[in-house]
Amino acid sequence: MRQLQFSFRTEAALDAELRKIRQWHRNNLYSTAVIQLYTDILDREMIERVCGRIRDQLPGALIVGCSSNGNIMNGDFCGNAFAAACTLFEYPTTRVETLQYPLTAETQTDVTRRLCDEVRARPWVKAVGMLVTIRGMSVSALCDGLSRLPEGVQVFGGGAFCEDLDRSDACVFSGDGGYQEKSVVFVLLGGEDLHIDTGYVTGWKPLGLYLDVTATRGEMLLELNGRPAYETYYKYLHIKNDENFFYNTLEFPFLYRLNGIDIMRAPTASNPDGSLTMTADIDQGVKARIAYGDPWTILDSVWQEGNRLLKFAPECILVFSCAARRTFWGNAEVGKETEPYQIVAPTSGFYTSGEFLRTNGFVNQHNVTQVIVGLREGEPRPHPEQEIRMADHSFEGKVSMINRMATFIKATTEELAEVNAKLEEANRRLSELAITDALTGIGNKAAYIDRVRELDARIAEGDAAFSVAVFDLNGLKAINDSRGHECGDIAITDTAHLLCDVFGRGNLYRIGGDEFIAVLPETAPEAMRALFDRLDDAIVAKNRTPGPYGVPLALSRGWATVRPGEDTAYHAVFKRADDAMYRDKAEYYKTHDRRKR
16 A cells, blocks of 8 residues: 655646656556545535546546545645545555445435445445535434444544634535535445554543533533533633634533543534534433643643554554644644654544544544544554654643643642532432431431322322331330330341341331331232231341340331322321231230330
Protein backbone atom coordinates (compact mmCIF):
# COMPACT_ATOMS: atom_id res chain seq x y z
CA MET A 1 0.00 0.00 0.00
CA ARG A 2 1.23 3.46 -0.93
CA GLN A 3 -0.41 6.80 -0.34
CA LEU A 4 0.17 10.12 -2.08
CA GLN A 5 -1.33 13.24 -0.51
CA PHE A 6 -1.70 16.67 -2.03
CA SER A 7 -3.84 19.78 -1.74
CA PHE A 8 -4.86 22.37 -4.32
CA ARG A 9 -7.00 25.40 -4.98
CA THR A 10 -7.02 25.49 -8.77
CA GLU A 11 -7.76 22.90 -11.42
CA ALA A 12 -4.34 23.53 -12.97
CA ALA A 13 -2.68 22.55 -9.69
CA LEU A 14 -4.84 19.42 -9.61
CA ASP A 15 -3.77 18.48 -13.14
CA ALA A 16 -0.11 18.74 -12.18
CA GLU A 17 -0.58 16.42 -9.22
CA LEU A 18 -2.62 13.93 -11.25
CA ARG A 19 0.14 13.74 -13.86
CA LYS A 20 2.60 12.76 -11.10
CA ILE A 21 0.27 10.06 -9.82
CA ARG A 22 -0.36 8.72 -13.30
CA GLN A 23 3.36 8.51 -13.96
CA TRP A 24 3.98 6.81 -10.62
CA HIS A 25 1.13 4.44 -11.28
CA ARG A 26 2.60 3.44 -14.63
CA ASN A 27 5.96 2.57 -13.07
CA ASN A 28 4.49 0.38 -10.31
CA LEU A 29 1.96 -2.41 -10.03
CA TYR A 30 -1.18 -1.67 -8.03
CA SER A 31 -4.47 -3.52 -7.87
CA THR A 32 -6.76 -0.68 -6.83
CA ALA A 33 -6.52 3.10 -6.52
CA VAL A 34 -8.84 5.07 -4.23
CA ILE A 35 -8.99 8.88 -4.21
CA GLN A 36 -10.37 10.43 -1.02
CA LEU A 37 -11.25 14.05 -1.63
CA TYR A 38 -12.22 16.60 1.04
CA THR A 39 -13.16 20.21 0.47
CA ASP A 40 -14.24 23.14 2.62
CA ILE A 41 -16.16 24.76 -0.22
CA LEU A 42 -19.70 23.99 -1.38
CA ASP A 43 -19.41 24.70 -5.09
CA ARG A 44 -21.18 21.88 -6.90
CA GLU A 45 -19.90 22.80 -10.34
CA MET A 46 -16.29 22.94 -9.19
CA ILE A 47 -16.55 19.67 -7.25
CA GLU A 48 -18.03 17.94 -10.29
CA ARG A 49 -15.30 19.36 -12.54
CA VAL A 50 -12.61 18.15 -10.12
CA CYS A 51 -14.14 14.66 -10.03
CA GLY A 52 -14.35 14.68 -13.82
CA ARG A 53 -10.66 15.56 -14.17
CA ILE A 54 -9.70 12.76 -11.78
CA ARG A 55 -11.79 10.27 -13.79
CA ASP A 56 -10.12 11.43 -17.01
CA GLN A 57 -6.58 11.18 -15.62
CA LEU A 58 -7.11 8.04 -13.50
CA PRO A 59 -9.99 6.22 -15.18
CA GLY A 60 -9.82 3.14 -12.97
CA ALA A 61 -9.68 4.94 -9.62
CA LEU A 62 -12.54 4.96 -7.11
CA ILE A 63 -13.48 8.48 -5.99
CA VAL A 64 -15.14 9.26 -2.66
CA GLY A 65 -15.37 12.54 -0.82
CA CYS A 66 -17.36 15.14 1.04
CA SER A 67 -17.50 18.75 2.10
CA SER A 68 -15.75 19.49 5.38
CA ASN A 69 -15.06 22.09 8.03
CA GLY A 70 -11.38 21.84 7.15
CA ASN A 71 -8.97 19.28 5.82
CA ILE A 72 -6.16 17.22 7.34
CA MET A 73 -3.17 16.57 5.13
CA ASN A 74 0.18 15.07 6.15
CA GLY A 75 -0.98 15.08 9.75
CA ASP A 76 -1.74 18.81 9.96
CA PHE A 77 -4.48 21.30 9.18
CA CYS A 78 -4.53 22.09 5.47
CA GLY A 79 -5.51 25.59 4.42
CA ASN A 80 -6.17 24.80 0.77
CA ALA A 81 -9.73 24.36 -0.54
CA PHE A 82 -9.21 20.73 -1.60
CA ALA A 83 -7.20 17.94 0.01
CA ALA A 84 -6.72 14.57 -1.67
CA ALA A 85 -5.26 11.26 -0.55
CA CYS A 86 -4.59 8.74 -3.29
CA THR A 87 -4.26 5.26 -1.76
CA LEU A 88 -2.72 2.65 -4.04
CA PHE A 89 -3.37 -0.93 -2.90
CA GLU A 90 -0.68 -3.41 -3.91
CA TYR A 91 -2.13 -6.81 -3.04
CA PRO A 92 -4.43 -8.42 -5.62
CA THR A 93 -6.55 -9.85 -2.79
CA THR A 94 -7.51 -6.40 -1.56
CA ARG A 95 -10.98 -5.35 -2.67
CA VAL A 96 -12.67 -1.96 -2.44
CA GLU A 97 -16.17 -1.02 -3.60
CA THR A 98 -18.37 2.04 -3.10
CA LEU A 99 -22.14 2.34 -2.62
CA GLN A 100 -24.10 5.55 -2.43
CA TYR A 101 -27.70 6.12 -1.31
CA PRO A 102 -29.93 9.14 -0.77
CA LEU A 103 -30.40 9.61 2.97
CA THR A 104 -33.14 11.31 4.97
CA ALA A 105 -34.61 10.73 8.42
CA GLU A 106 -37.29 8.56 6.81
CA THR A 107 -34.92 6.40 4.70
CA GLN A 108 -32.27 5.55 7.31
CA THR A 109 -33.71 2.13 8.19
CA ASP A 110 -34.13 1.16 4.54
CA VAL A 111 -30.60 2.32 3.67
CA THR A 112 -29.01 0.25 6.43
CA ARG A 113 -31.12 -2.77 5.49
CA ARG A 114 -29.89 -2.53 1.90
CA LEU A 115 -26.29 -2.10 3.06
CA CYS A 116 -26.52 -5.14 5.36
CA ASP A 117 -27.80 -7.20 2.42
CA GLU A 118 -24.92 -6.00 0.23
CA VAL A 119 -22.30 -6.78 2.88
CA ARG A 120 -23.71 -10.25 3.55
CA ALA A 121 -23.47 -10.90 -0.18
CA ARG A 122 -19.75 -10.01 -0.01
CA PRO A 123 -18.15 -12.21 2.67
CA TRP A 124 -14.78 -10.59 1.96
CA VAL A 125 -15.86 -7.29 3.57
CA LYS A 126 -13.89 -6.48 6.72
CA ALA A 127 -14.88 -2.85 7.20
CA VAL A 128 -17.34 -0.22 6.07
CA GLY A 129 -16.21 3.38 5.91
CA MET A 130 -18.81 6.08 5.43
CA LEU A 131 -19.19 9.74 4.59
CA VAL A 132 -22.64 11.05 5.43
CA THR A 133 -24.68 14.26 5.52
CA ILE A 134 -26.18 14.34 9.02
CA ARG A 135 -26.85 18.00 9.80
CA GLY A 136 -30.44 18.77 10.69
CA MET A 137 -31.52 15.24 11.66
CA SER A 138 -31.02 12.55 14.25
CA VAL A 139 -29.11 9.54 12.94
CA SER A 140 -29.95 7.14 15.77
CA ALA A 141 -31.80 4.88 13.31
CA LEU A 142 -28.74 4.86 11.05
CA CYS A 143 -26.47 3.80 13.92
CA ASP A 144 -28.93 1.14 15.07
CA GLY A 145 -29.17 -0.26 11.56
CA LEU A 146 -25.40 -0.32 11.05
CA SER A 147 -25.03 -2.19 14.35
CA ARG A 148 -26.82 -5.10 12.64
CA LEU A 149 -23.96 -5.64 10.20
CA PRO A 150 -22.27 -9.05 10.57
CA GLU A 151 -20.20 -9.42 13.69
CA GLY A 152 -16.58 -8.45 13.14
CA VAL A 153 -17.25 -5.94 10.36
CA GLN A 154 -15.74 -2.65 11.46
CA VAL A 155 -17.59 0.61 10.83
CA PHE A 156 -16.06 4.09 10.87
CA GLY A 157 -16.59 7.45 9.24
CA GLY A 158 -17.53 11.09 9.54
CA GLY A 159 -20.30 13.55 8.94
CA ALA A 160 -19.90 16.02 6.10
CA PHE A 161 -19.79 19.70 7.05
CA CYS A 162 -18.89 23.09 5.62
CA GLU A 163 -16.61 25.96 6.60
CA ASP A 164 -19.43 28.00 8.16
CA LEU A 165 -20.38 26.29 11.42
CA ASP A 166 -23.80 27.94 11.48
CA ARG A 167 -24.87 26.40 8.17
CA SER A 168 -26.33 22.93 7.75
CA ASP A 169 -25.29 22.65 4.08
CA ALA A 170 -23.11 19.66 3.24
CA CYS A 171 -22.51 17.18 0.46
CA VAL A 172 -20.98 13.80 -0.27
CA PHE A 173 -19.97 12.41 -3.63
CA SER A 174 -18.51 9.36 -5.32
CA GLY A 175 -17.46 8.32 -8.78
CA ASP A 176 -20.63 6.28 -9.23
CA GLY A 177 -23.25 8.27 -7.32
CA GLY A 178 -22.06 11.80 -8.05
CA TYR A 179 -22.71 14.90 -5.96
CA GLN A 180 -25.60 14.71 -3.45
CA GLU A 181 -26.58 16.97 -0.56
CA LYS A 182 -28.62 14.40 1.41
CA SER A 183 -26.78 11.16 1.00
CA VAL A 184 -24.35 8.60 2.36
CA VAL A 185 -21.35 7.03 0.65
CA PHE A 186 -20.22 3.64 1.93
CA VAL A 187 -16.75 2.27 1.16
CA LEU A 188 -16.52 -1.50 1.47
CA LEU A 189 -13.00 -2.69 2.31
CA GLY A 190 -11.69 -6.22 2.61
CA GLY A 191 -9.52 -9.04 1.43
CA GLU A 192 -7.36 -11.54 3.27
CA ASP A 193 -4.25 -9.34 3.14
CA LEU A 194 -5.91 -6.09 4.24
CA HIS A 195 -5.71 -5.26 7.94
CA ILE A 196 -7.66 -2.46 9.63
CA ASP A 197 -7.34 -1.03 13.14
CA THR A 198 -9.70 1.56 14.66
CA GLY A 199 -9.82 3.66 17.81
CA TYR A 200 -11.11 6.93 19.19
CA VAL A 201 -9.78 9.74 21.38
CA THR A 202 -11.61 12.42 23.35
CA GLY A 203 -9.56 14.21 26.02
CA TRP A 204 -12.59 16.22 27.17
CA LYS A 205 -13.22 16.12 30.92
CA PRO A 206 -16.48 16.29 32.92
CA LEU A 207 -17.32 19.64 34.50
CA GLY A 208 -19.59 20.10 37.51
CA LEU A 209 -22.28 17.81 38.82
CA TYR A 210 -24.24 15.05 37.13
CA LEU A 211 -27.47 16.16 35.48
CA ASP A 212 -30.51 13.90 35.24
CA VAL A 213 -32.06 13.70 31.78
CA THR A 214 -35.67 14.02 32.90
CA ALA A 215 -37.51 14.52 29.59
CA THR A 216 -36.69 13.76 25.94
CA ARG A 217 -38.53 13.36 22.65
CA GLY A 218 -36.45 11.69 19.96
CA GLU A 219 -33.45 13.91 19.29
CA MET A 220 -34.99 16.70 21.40
CA LEU A 221 -33.44 17.03 24.86
CA LEU A 222 -36.29 18.70 26.75
CA GLU A 223 -35.31 18.81 30.41
CA LEU A 224 -32.33 18.39 32.69
CA ASN A 225 -33.06 18.09 36.41
CA GLY A 226 -36.68 18.95 35.65
CA ARG A 227 -35.80 22.30 34.03
CA PRO A 228 -35.55 23.32 30.34
CA ALA A 229 -32.28 21.84 29.08
CA TYR A 230 -31.00 25.17 27.72
CA GLU A 231 -30.89 26.66 31.23
CA THR A 232 -27.88 24.48 32.06
CA TYR A 233 -25.76 26.29 29.47
CA TYR A 234 -26.92 29.70 30.60
CA LYS A 235 -26.50 28.96 34.31
CA TYR A 236 -22.98 27.54 34.12
CA LEU A 237 -21.52 29.14 30.97
CA HIS A 238 -23.76 32.19 30.39
CA ILE A 239 -24.42 31.06 26.80
CA LYS A 240 -27.48 32.81 25.43
CA ASN A 241 -30.34 31.24 23.54
CA ASP A 242 -29.66 33.02 20.25
CA GLU A 243 -28.37 32.40 16.74
CA ASN A 244 -24.82 31.86 18.07
CA PHE A 245 -25.82 29.07 20.47
CA PHE A 246 -24.40 26.23 18.34
CA TYR A 247 -21.06 27.96 17.83
CA ASN A 248 -20.74 28.88 21.52
CA THR A 249 -21.55 25.39 22.84
CA LEU A 250 -19.46 23.44 20.33
CA GLU A 251 -16.58 23.08 22.80
CA PHE A 252 -18.89 22.11 25.71
CA PRO A 253 -20.66 18.86 24.84
CA PHE A 254 -22.53 16.56 27.18
CA LEU A 255 -20.65 13.50 28.41
CA TYR A 256 -22.62 10.36 29.24
CA ARG A 257 -22.50 6.57 29.10
CA LEU A 258 -23.88 4.73 26.06
CA ASN A 259 -23.43 1.12 24.97
CA GLY A 260 -20.69 0.60 27.55
CA ILE A 261 -18.48 3.56 26.59
CA ASP A 262 -18.28 7.29 27.28
CA ILE A 263 -19.92 9.33 24.54
CA MET A 264 -19.86 13.07 23.95
CA ARG A 265 -22.93 14.62 22.41
CA ALA A 266 -23.15 18.26 21.31
CA PRO A 267 -26.41 20.17 20.78
CA THR A 268 -26.93 21.65 17.32
CA ALA A 269 -29.53 24.24 18.33
CA SER A 270 -31.44 25.71 21.24
CA ASN A 271 -35.16 26.23 20.70
CA PRO A 272 -37.52 28.97 21.98
CA ASP A 273 -39.04 26.59 24.55
CA GLY A 274 -35.62 25.87 26.07
CA SER A 275 -35.23 22.41 24.54
CA LEU A 276 -32.02 21.39 22.75
CA THR A 277 -31.82 19.72 19.37
CA MET A 278 -29.22 16.93 19.45
CA THR A 279 -27.59 15.00 16.63
CA ALA A 280 -28.87 11.72 18.08
CA ASP A 281 -31.36 10.53 20.65
CA ILE A 282 -30.50 10.63 24.35
CA ASP A 283 -32.52 8.30 26.54
CA GLN A 284 -34.52 9.66 29.43
CA GLY A 285 -33.09 8.62 32.78
CA VAL A 286 -29.38 8.77 31.92
CA LYS A 287 -26.99 11.00 33.81
CA ALA A 288 -24.95 13.53 31.83
CA ARG A 289 -22.34 16.17 32.59
CA ILE A 290 -21.04 19.13 30.65
CA ALA A 291 -17.48 18.50 29.44
CA TYR A 292 -14.58 20.82 28.64
CA GLY A 293 -11.29 20.41 26.78
CA ASP A 294 -8.15 19.67 28.79
CA PRO A 295 -5.09 20.23 26.54
CA TRP A 296 -2.81 17.95 28.55
CA THR A 297 -5.29 15.08 28.51
CA ILE A 298 -5.94 15.60 24.80
CA LEU A 299 -2.27 15.55 23.84
CA ASP A 300 -1.47 12.69 26.22
CA SER A 301 -4.35 10.71 24.71
CA VAL A 302 -3.36 11.24 21.08
CA TRP A 303 0.26 10.32 21.76
CA GLN A 304 -0.88 7.17 23.54
CA GLU A 305 -3.05 6.39 20.53
CA GLY A 306 -0.09 7.04 18.25
CA ASN A 307 2.02 4.52 20.15
CA ARG A 308 -0.82 1.99 20.03
CA LEU A 309 -0.98 2.42 16.25
CA LEU A 310 2.80 2.12 16.06
CA LYS A 311 2.46 -1.49 17.20
CA PHE A 312 -0.14 -2.12 14.50
CA ALA A 313 2.28 -0.62 11.91
CA PRO A 314 -0.25 0.98 9.53
CA GLU A 315 0.79 2.14 6.09
CA CYS A 316 -1.68 5.01 6.14
CA ILE A 317 -3.99 6.60 8.71
CA LEU A 318 -7.42 8.22 8.35
CA VAL A 319 -8.60 10.76 10.91
CA PHE A 320 -12.21 11.91 11.34
CA SER A 321 -11.94 14.78 13.82
CA CYS A 322 -14.79 16.94 15.09
CA ALA A 323 -14.95 20.58 14.00
CA ALA A 324 -15.16 21.51 17.69
CA ARG A 325 -11.58 20.34 18.14
CA ARG A 326 -10.41 22.68 15.38
CA THR A 327 -12.33 25.49 17.10
CA PHE A 328 -10.77 24.59 20.45
CA TRP A 329 -7.17 24.63 19.26
CA GLY A 330 -7.33 27.16 16.42
CA ASN A 331 -5.82 26.57 12.98
CA ALA A 332 -2.26 27.27 14.11
CA GLU A 333 -2.21 24.63 16.85
CA VAL A 334 -4.79 22.02 15.90
CA GLY A 335 -2.05 20.02 14.18
CA LYS A 336 -0.61 19.21 17.62
CA GLU A 337 -3.29 16.58 18.10
CA THR A 338 -2.70 14.86 14.74
CA GLU A 339 1.11 15.13 14.72
CA PRO A 340 1.75 11.74 16.36
CA TYR A 341 -0.20 9.88 13.67
CA GLN A 342 1.87 11.41 10.89
CA ILE A 343 5.03 10.17 12.61
CA VAL A 344 3.59 6.65 12.42
CA ALA A 345 2.25 6.78 8.83
CA PRO A 346 0.91 9.24 6.21
CA THR A 347 -2.19 10.78 7.79
CA SER A 348 -5.16 12.43 6.11
CA GLY A 349 -8.76 13.23 6.97
CA PHE A 350 -11.17 16.07 7.65
CA TYR A 351 -13.02 18.01 10.35
CA THR A 352 -16.51 16.62 10.75
CA SER A 353 -20.02 17.33 12.02
CA GLY A 354 -19.97 13.97 13.83
CA GLU A 355 -17.80 10.87 14.01
CA PHE A 356 -18.84 7.21 13.76
CA LEU A 357 -17.21 4.08 15.10
CA ARG A 358 -18.33 0.55 15.88
CA THR A 359 -17.32 -0.46 19.41
CA ASN A 360 -18.39 -3.65 21.22
CA GLY A 361 -20.73 -4.40 18.32
CA PHE A 362 -22.54 -1.05 18.49
CA VAL A 363 -22.14 1.77 15.98
CA ASN A 364 -22.03 5.01 17.97
CA GLN A 365 -22.17 8.56 16.80
CA HIS A 366 -19.57 10.67 18.58
CA ASN A 367 -19.11 14.41 18.87
CA VAL A 368 -15.98 16.38 19.77
CA THR A 369 -14.00 13.19 19.19
CA GLN A 370 -11.26 11.83 16.94
CA VAL A 371 -11.92 8.53 15.19
CA ILE A 372 -8.64 7.06 13.93
CA VAL A 373 -8.31 4.29 11.35
CA GLY A 374 -5.08 2.51 10.45
CA LEU A 375 -4.78 0.53 7.20
CA ARG A 376 -2.12 -1.99 6.23
CA GLU A 377 -1.62 -4.68 3.61
CA GLY A 378 0.30 -7.80 4.48
CA GLU A 379 2.47 -8.38 7.52
CA PRO A 380 3.62 -5.38 9.58
CA ARG A 381 6.84 -3.74 8.45
CA PRO A 382 9.22 -2.59 11.19
CA HIS A 383 9.05 1.11 12.01
CA PRO A 384 12.30 3.00 12.69
CA GLU A 385 10.85 4.22 16.00
CA GLN A 386 10.10 1.90 18.92
CA GLU A 387 8.17 4.66 20.67
CA ILE A 388 7.09 8.17 19.73
CA ARG A 389 7.28 10.98 22.28
CA MET A 390 5.65 14.37 22.60
CA ALA A 391 8.02 17.28 22.03
CA ASP A 392 8.58 19.83 24.80
CA HIS A 393 7.32 22.69 22.61
CA SER A 394 3.80 21.24 22.59
CA PHE A 395 2.90 23.28 25.67
CA GLU A 396 4.30 26.64 24.69
CA GLY A 397 2.10 29.71 24.18
CA LYS A 398 -1.58 29.91 25.00
CA VAL A 399 -1.91 26.14 25.41
CA SER A 400 0.14 26.38 28.60
CA MET A 401 -2.35 28.88 30.05
CA ILE A 402 -5.34 26.78 28.97
CA ASN A 403 -3.75 23.72 30.55
CA ARG A 404 -3.27 25.49 33.89
CA MET A 405 -6.90 26.58 33.86
CA ALA A 406 -7.98 23.05 32.96
CA THR A 407 -5.89 21.67 35.84
CA PHE A 408 -7.56 24.15 38.20
CA ILE A 409 -11.03 23.19 36.94
CA LYS A 410 -10.23 19.49 37.23
CA ALA A 411 -9.01 19.84 40.80
CA THR A 412 -11.97 21.96 41.94
CA THR A 413 -14.43 19.67 40.14
CA GLU A 414 -12.96 16.62 41.88
CA GLU A 415 -13.09 18.39 45.24
CA LEU A 416 -16.70 19.38 44.62
CA ALA A 417 -17.57 15.83 43.58
CA GLU A 418 -15.95 14.47 46.76
CA VAL A 419 -17.83 16.95 48.97
CA ASN A 420 -21.11 16.16 47.21
CA ALA A 421 -20.52 12.43 47.53
CA LYS A 422 -20.04 12.83 51.28
CA LEU A 423 -23.10 15.06 51.48
CA GLU A 424 -25.21 12.56 49.52
CA GLU A 425 -24.04 9.75 51.80
CA ALA A 426 -24.83 11.83 54.89
CA ASN A 427 -28.28 12.69 53.52
CA ARG A 428 -28.88 9.05 52.67
CA ARG A 429 -27.97 8.00 56.20
CA LEU A 430 -30.15 10.76 57.68
CA SER A 431 -33.05 9.62 55.50
CA GLU A 432 -32.55 6.05 56.64
CA LEU A 433 -32.34 7.11 60.28
CA ALA A 434 -35.57 9.08 59.93
CA ILE A 435 -37.49 5.92 59.02
CA THR A 436 -35.41 3.28 60.87
CA ASP A 437 -35.90 2.07 64.41
CA ALA A 438 -32.62 2.74 66.21
CA LEU A 439 -32.78 -0.39 68.37
CA THR A 440 -33.81 -3.07 65.88
CA GLY A 441 -32.88 -1.61 62.48
CA ILE A 442 -36.35 -2.25 61.02
CA GLY A 443 -38.87 0.39 59.95
CA ASN A 444 -40.03 2.80 62.66
CA LYS A 445 -43.42 4.38 63.25
CA ALA A 446 -42.75 7.16 60.69
CA ALA A 447 -41.99 4.57 58.02
CA TYR A 448 -45.12 2.67 59.02
CA ILE A 449 -47.29 5.80 58.66
CA ASP A 450 -45.89 6.35 55.15
CA ARG A 451 -46.75 2.76 54.29
CA VAL A 452 -50.29 3.23 55.64
CA ARG A 453 -50.78 6.29 53.40
CA GLU A 454 -49.61 4.26 50.41
CA LEU A 455 -52.02 1.42 51.23
CA ASP A 456 -54.93 3.83 51.77
CA ALA A 457 -54.28 5.22 48.28
CA ARG A 458 -54.24 1.73 46.79
CA ILE A 459 -57.50 0.85 48.55
CA ALA A 460 -59.06 4.03 47.12
CA GLU A 461 -57.87 3.07 43.64
CA GLY A 462 -59.32 -0.43 44.02
CA ASP A 463 -56.12 -2.41 43.46
CA ALA A 464 -55.08 -3.22 47.04
CA ALA A 465 -54.01 -6.77 47.94
CA PHE A 466 -52.18 -7.21 51.23
CA SER A 467 -52.27 -8.73 54.72
CA VAL A 468 -51.43 -7.15 58.08
CA ALA A 469 -49.91 -9.10 60.98
CA VAL A 470 -49.71 -7.59 64.49
CA PHE A 471 -47.33 -8.89 67.18
CA ASP A 472 -46.83 -8.09 70.86
CA LEU A 473 -43.96 -9.40 73.00
CA ASN A 474 -45.40 -11.03 76.12
CA GLY A 475 -43.77 -10.42 79.50
CA LEU A 476 -41.58 -7.45 78.57
CA LYS A 477 -42.51 -5.49 81.71
CA ALA A 478 -41.52 -8.43 83.91
CA ILE A 479 -38.15 -8.72 82.11
CA ASN A 480 -37.48 -4.98 82.55
CA ASP A 481 -38.45 -5.12 86.23
CA SER A 482 -36.47 -8.27 87.10
CA ARG A 483 -33.47 -8.14 84.75
CA GLY A 484 -33.26 -4.50 83.74
CA HIS A 485 -34.06 -2.56 80.56
CA GLU A 486 -30.84 -3.69 78.89
CA CYS A 487 -32.10 -7.28 78.95
CA GLY A 488 -35.52 -6.02 77.82
CA ASP A 489 -33.85 -4.40 74.79
CA ILE A 490 -32.13 -7.72 73.98
CA ALA A 491 -35.53 -9.47 74.10
CA ILE A 492 -36.93 -6.84 71.69
CA THR A 493 -34.02 -7.20 69.24
CA ASP A 494 -34.19 -11.00 69.37
CA THR A 495 -37.90 -10.77 68.58
CA ALA A 496 -37.19 -8.43 65.64
CA HIS A 497 -34.60 -10.86 64.25
CA LEU A 498 -37.06 -13.76 64.45
CA LEU A 499 -39.75 -11.76 62.67
CA CYS A 500 -37.30 -10.59 59.98
CA ASP A 501 -36.24 -14.15 59.25
CA VAL A 502 -39.85 -15.18 58.68
CA PHE A 503 -41.59 -12.09 57.26
CA GLY A 504 -38.73 -10.13 55.69
CA ARG A 505 -36.99 -7.01 57.05
CA GLY A 506 -38.56 -4.72 54.47
CA ASN A 507 -42.07 -5.69 55.60
CA LEU A 508 -41.58 -5.07 59.33
CA TYR A 509 -42.14 -2.04 61.57
CA ARG A 510 -41.70 -1.45 65.29
CA ILE A 511 -44.43 0.99 66.34
CA GLY A 512 -44.05 0.83 70.13
CA GLY A 513 -41.95 -0.66 72.91
CA ASP A 514 -42.94 -4.29 72.27
CA GLU A 515 -45.34 -3.86 69.35
CA PHE A 516 -44.47 -4.99 65.79
CA ILE A 517 -46.44 -4.92 62.55
CA ALA A 518 -45.78 -6.78 59.30
CA VAL A 519 -47.42 -5.59 56.07
CA LEU A 520 -47.26 -8.41 53.54
CA PRO A 521 -48.12 -8.66 49.84
CA GLU A 522 -49.32 -12.21 50.51
CA THR A 523 -53.11 -12.59 50.88
CA ALA A 524 -53.75 -16.33 50.60
CA PRO A 525 -54.86 -17.77 54.00
CA GLU A 526 -52.84 -20.96 53.56
CA ALA A 527 -49.68 -18.94 52.83
CA MET A 528 -50.22 -16.80 55.93
CA ARG A 529 -50.76 -19.88 58.08
CA ALA A 530 -47.53 -21.35 56.72
CA LEU A 531 -45.64 -18.19 57.72
CA PHE A 532 -47.01 -18.36 61.25
CA ASP A 533 -46.04 -22.04 61.46
CA ARG A 534 -42.49 -21.04 60.53
CA LEU A 535 -42.59 -18.38 63.23
CA ASP A 536 -43.64 -20.94 65.86
CA ASP A 537 -40.78 -23.22 64.81
CA ALA A 538 -38.31 -20.31 64.99
CA ILE A 539 -39.48 -19.39 68.50
CA VAL A 540 -39.15 -22.98 69.71
CA ALA A 541 -35.61 -23.17 68.30
CA LYS A 542 -34.69 -19.85 69.90
CA ASN A 543 -36.00 -20.86 73.32
CA ARG A 544 -33.77 -23.95 73.39
CA THR A 545 -31.01 -21.49 74.29
CA PRO A 546 -32.64 -18.88 76.55
CA GLY A 547 -31.35 -15.34 76.37
CA PRO A 548 -30.08 -13.22 79.28
CA TYR A 549 -33.65 -12.09 79.95
CA GLY A 550 -34.20 -15.42 81.72
CA VAL A 551 -37.62 -16.41 80.31
CA PRO A 552 -38.76 -18.01 77.03
CA LEU A 553 -39.77 -15.59 74.30
CA ALA A 554 -43.51 -15.52 73.69
CA LEU A 555 -45.47 -13.51 71.12
CA SER A 556 -49.15 -12.74 70.86
CA ARG A 557 -50.15 -12.40 67.22
CA GLY A 558 -53.06 -11.77 64.90
CA TRP A 559 -53.53 -11.15 61.19
CA ALA A 560 -56.10 -9.98 58.67
CA THR A 561 -56.36 -9.59 54.90
CA VAL A 562 -57.82 -6.64 53.02
CA ARG A 563 -61.32 -7.21 51.69
CA PRO A 564 -61.63 -5.54 48.28
CA GLY A 565 -64.86 -3.64 47.89
CA GLU A 566 -65.57 -3.83 51.62
CA ASP A 567 -62.62 -2.14 53.35
CA THR A 568 -62.53 1.60 52.63
CA ALA A 569 -59.35 2.32 54.61
CA TYR A 570 -56.28 0.56 55.98
CA HIS A 571 -57.47 1.06 59.56
CA ALA A 572 -60.30 -1.44 59.05
CA VAL A 573 -57.80 -4.18 58.13
CA PHE A 574 -55.49 -3.25 60.99
CA LYS A 575 -58.33 -3.32 63.54
CA ARG A 576 -59.24 -6.92 62.59
CA ALA A 577 -55.61 -7.97 62.96
CA ASP A 578 -55.20 -6.05 66.23
CA ASP A 579 -58.39 -7.57 67.66
CA ALA A 580 -57.12 -11.04 66.73
CA MET A 581 -53.81 -10.28 68.48
CA TYR A 582 -55.61 -9.26 71.70
CA ARG A 583 -57.70 -12.41 71.61
CA ASP A 584 -54.50 -14.41 71.32
CA LYS A 585 -52.97 -12.45 74.23
CA ALA A 586 -56.05 -13.15 76.37
CA GLU A 587 -55.61 -16.87 75.68
CA TYR A 588 -51.94 -16.62 76.67
CA TYR A 589 -52.69 -15.04 80.03
CA LYS A 590 -55.20 -17.72 80.91
CA THR A 591 -52.14 -19.84 81.75
CA HIS A 592 -49.61 -17.08 82.63
CA ASP A 593 -49.42 -14.52 85.41
CA ARG A 594 -50.86 -11.23 84.12
CA ARG A 595 -48.73 -9.37 86.61
CA LYS A 596 -45.70 -10.41 84.53
CA ARG A 597 -46.87 -8.68 81.41
